[in-house]
Amino acid sequence: MKKYEKIYTELRKQYSDEEIVDSMLIPADLTDAERKELANEMREIRMKSLRETTEHQQILSDVMRLRFQIENYLKKEPFSTQKTFGQYLKEYIRIVKKSRQEIAEDLSIHYTKLSRIINDKEEPNVELSYRLEKHSSKLIAAELWWKLIIKKQTYLISRDVETRKIEYLKVKNQIRA
């Protein structure tokens, strides 16, 4: 009996097909010739799908790619001035193929304010995160946009010696530690 057929037969003594699908992928047993044939078929299917991708589908795919880029940056990388809220917003606007003026209108935000945020000259607020979540049809959650702001702020606070000094002078009766 073939390898996966044998496993499947054993599993069927214990589980229904639904339970199997709910907990594993049992691959088909393929000969080398079948494997080659299916690989050729899939190549054709994939090339066809690439040829027929619409502009809207490309936008959706690129927004998803951006989402995972942001997630990975937040999870795995240290703060970078090249990866701020403003930089990712700039990339989002490029992906959705809109002008800054159009996006400013879509998000009900003043054009100048939007430009200042994109250029990291002004900090965005949580309201803009919600609006971007809605604009992306929830493909990029408000929490992700918000975490970009937090990541930058955390970095800045950790290095802000000057403000620290000024604020320390305003404190009385510090607890002993």
Add this chain to the structure above:
Amino acid sequence: MKLIVRKTEEEFEAEIVEVNDDDFLTVKKSGQFGFNWDEERQYQVFKIVKTNEEDAIIHGLISLIDIPNEMRIHISLIENSNDNKGKNKKIDRVAGCLLAFAVGVAFEKGYSGFTSLVPKTELIGLYVNKYGFSQYGRQLAIETEDAIQLIQKYL
């Protein structure tokens, strides 16, 4: 991503990370997995575990093949641990999260989420109905809109 303890319906945060040599040993010794995962070492193998837990229990495994010249990810194998199989499984959503992870990798790489697999013929219809894959003869694939739905449901 969230997994659910079936008994209490309590949710907990999980993450999917690449399997290392120690993990392969653990998988082999645990008696929790029926497939020979050592054979999957030639591909990228990932595990799903509870977030921020040392020596976390492996709830499931997935192996992926990246095919860049076709801009697609192919799923070689998926398996939940024995504790998470069947009607008495302890944790819910394991396989769905693993599948959605594969699709996420396909988006991340700029493949429009295009992910393929070749399941046993008898099970094809169930993978189509449960996860939204499209059937192409003996093979299944998912991309863009359906891929997004899978991700929104599980990740």
